[in-house]
Amino acid sequence: MSMNERYEPQSIESRWQKRWEEAGTFRAGRRPQAEPRYVLEMFPYPSGAMHMGHARVYTIGDALARWLRMRGHDVLHPIGFDALGLPAENAAIKDGRHPAERTAENIVSFRAEMKRLGYAFDWEREVVTADPSYYRWNQWFFVKMLEKGIVYRRQGKANWCTGCLTVIANEQVVEDDKCERCGSPVVEKVIPEWAFRITAYADQLLAGLDGLTAWPDRITTMQRNWIGKSTGAEVDFAVQGSAEKIKVFTTRVDTIFGCTYVVLAPEHPLTAAVTRPERKAEVDAFVARMRKTEAAERTGEGAPKEGVFTGAFAVNPYTGEAVPVWIANFVLAEYGTGAVMSVPAHDQRDFEFARKYGLPIRTVIQPAAGDRTPPGEQLGAATTEDGVTDASGAFSGLPSAAARERLSAHAAQGGFGGPTVRWHLRDWGFSRQRYWGTPIPIIYCPDHGAVPVPVEQLPVKLPPQAIITGTGEPPLAKVPEFVETTCPICAKPSRRETETMDTFVDSAWYYARYLSPKDEAQPFDPALARRWLPIDVYVGGPEHAVMHLLYFRFWHRVMHELGLTAEPEPCKRLVTQGIVNGPDGRKMSKRWGNVVQPGYMVDKFGADTVRLFMLFAAPPEKDIDWSDEQVDGLFRFLSRVWRLFVSRQGCFEAPEAALAQAAGPYLELRRRTHRTIKKVTEGMEADLKFNTGIAALMELVNELQGLEPAADPERAAVREALTALAALLGPFAPHVAEELWHEVVGAAARDRLLADEPWPAFDPALCVADTVSIAVQVNGKLRGEVSAPAAAGEAEVRALAEADEKVKGYLAGKTVKKVVFVPKRLVNFVVAG
């Protein structure tokens, strides 16, 4: 075959895409004897067209998947679409089209773009979450989890738009608590909702993080903070003149002797009960005002502390002292017990509040060393550090940590509290008053209440004839054919649940569905799960650190309990890729006019150049700016590679046996070739160092370019280099690599695909140079450089160094106290005098 003189990606890429597809090259499960590897990228939400961010994730995952394949693994590299969700529904409301129609179109466009980028996906496993054959299993999990008590019904808070008369999502609440669509005020409303008891897994989810050593620290840290375990104590304060008790939660029970008042959240159930009649009007007004204020504004840090006295007093069980009970905006009903003991001397919030309302401030912690803390009234701010208890009765003089233990134990003995643990993590409310989601499979029977749809009757399908207006009751409630049904137990006329599930449910377990995407009997095949799970490498954006990645881990644990998976964690290694910004360094956005479309760039430069750019610009986790100049440079690089193959075609006829005779620059070339293989291989193994691997390939090309092989040994060395180059390019620029490989193997092996070839091996003996340049330092400063045999020992190198004229000058008249020798790198003379 004769090659085109010029590199024209447009003429070769689609041809190889077709070949891979016809050959089923990337189908998983075709190497049953090989070690499996599961490489997954977060599936896309197909709103609009594919953007550069998508091109980057899939390029990273693809390079890895292709490399593992060449290393001989059976690789599962699937793709699907996260198709249900709010944006599609909102778009539908806007342009009057059905979300199913619109989503289907977007998927068609995404699929085409992905194929044009040459991703090695196993397309036969494609999963679309909007498909009833997928969401049916969401419903199945719902029923199973309901049986196990993991799903339950609770009173939840929702954003209620006073104009649309419907619940809206957080994303639809714009500044000043207005509805994004109609501009009406949004208020908080308490409505019943379905929730997952993820808090029951808080301990496991936290402990599991310790095992995720191949996850970025920042992600596990964020999860840790989100789960937010805090160890403290609960203490009951009896309300004077009442049978009620106020239970407070504190992490600083060591400061309890400094408690000078107690505060309840406005929503606290005891608020009304403890309030004295003479204070009722004021308290009611305050609570009502707080109800109307949006949470962020009321409890945000900027918000001034505000409160009102209830007239009641509560008794500190440690001191017997009665302290006033207040209601304040800064106490959150949903954290802890919704009530706090206030110790203004040692808590900044309590301090500010006490100052504002003239409440006493009492110092009860002294520093372990140094000056004593002045009495509370003289403090300028709270002292929040641990120390030693003071003015704390029988508990005085204890270090804070010990005091916390003793005081907690004392509460437990006295029956008025004890040590406890609280979590920041809340249960996951997943009811949505929306159309474009998985219907919740519940039927409300007048006699039997909420009855789950029997699993054999699943899926409960979304009715196609939805009326989506974004106002009034949930869309499904407006479809009588959907709502009206009969009770599965007694067959009485009943109504279906009209809420749908949060889309995070869809993405919580999709990776498992890829194992047997057409399974009709179960969500996935547990036998296949044993082979493929956990995921070896999961690539996605760090913005999913806490929501998706926590739900994903939670769901996996539930599946593990259901006996579906062997391991409790879904994924061994997580790679979070950075953003692709516009050429101006700003986030790509229509607003800035800096959006660069991957499809357009593929048209212009070909997929391989776009892929190389993504991999070469920076390590995967860093943000990058799109750069037209860099892209030009990478296109030039591929063109140079192409011309090299064209101009050195003669080398492919050189006899293999001549290789051993390569000498001089051609022996150096062979060394470069083997070092390059080593460098690329080790970069992939270690840390997905695509950028330095590609740099090594460029160096090899630069060296090749300077050579004019003539004799057989020279041509053989060039052939060896070009063969390696084509293979090493395979994971990064797969189309041009296939084309060049085809040139390497010749017409005789026309059926072979590079993607099926083994990854090249390097000869360690050829990776070391025989002569190395060694730095000579005197007292750690570079003073010279000598060339020595790689195997040279200290004595030899020292002699060479001492013979160096420059070094001599620095050593003259000095006493050498010590010599540090690092083989192949440097020698350092430590001198005095």
Place this chain on the structure above:
RNA sequence: GGCCCUCUGGCGAAACGGUAAACGCGCUCGACUCAAAAUCGAGUGGGGCAACCCCCCGUCCCGGUUCGAGUCCGGGGAGGGCCACCA
């Protein structure tokens, strides 16, 4: 306020505690050309010097550990991210 990350040439970046700036971009000069583009070759951290010999300075700042620090430790600064009155 808490937690985390980052800081290296004009730019993107490299660098097991061991010759800082590989590789790419940009720029300069040269070759080819009538000319340009493309391509190829050379150079390109700052300062000093007749000199491309050589010397000094250089990885945000200050200090420490070390024969030796971009890298490790302590303190500070700037930028970014996430959470945010979590008791």
